[in-house]
Amino acid sequence: MQSILLNSGEFRTLPNDSSLTAMLAKNLQIAQVGHEMVDAGEGLKTKQTVYAIDDEIIREKQDLLFTRPFSTMSASEKQRATVCPSCRQKRIIKDRWSDCLVCRRRGL
Numbered sequence: 001m002q003s004i005l006l007n008s009g010e011f012r013t014l015p016n017d018s019s020l021t022a023m024l025a026k027n028l029q030i031a032q033v034g035h036e037m038v039d040a041g042e043g044l045k046t047k048q049t050v051y052a053i054d055d056e057i058i059r060e061k062q063d064l065l066f067t068r069p070f071s072t073m074s075a076s077e078k079q080r081a082t083v084c085p086s087c088r089q090k091r092i093i094k095d096r097w098s099d100c101l102v103c104r105r106r107g108l
């Protein structure tokens with residue numbers, strides 16, 4: 001996972017496990033799907049949370065843009081973002097839709 005992120009070029013520094021976990025837990029595009037035991041070396045095992053893309057909200061690749069948290073948007077995406085009247089989050093809302101994709105899929 002970390003090497004994938006680093007190679008994507010979107011990180012200036014490699015996030016460590018705990019900052020990565022904090023980042024994932026805050027992102028509504030990601031769902032916690034369980035735990036797994038990971039070998040931490042020297043015979044030690046540590047429990048890690050397993051994350052996956054939340055398929056209740058994200059069904060195709062373009063959905064990523066419309067569910068993206070404001071803080072992770074690029075400058076041009078931020079200009080397109082408006083406040084969703086339902087959840088009050090700043091998001092890019094699809095043409096002619098009144099609510100953001102998250103509200104429509106989750107029925108908030």
Ligand SMILES: [Zn+2]
Pocket residue numbers: 084085086087088089099100101102103
């Ligand atoms: Zn919304």
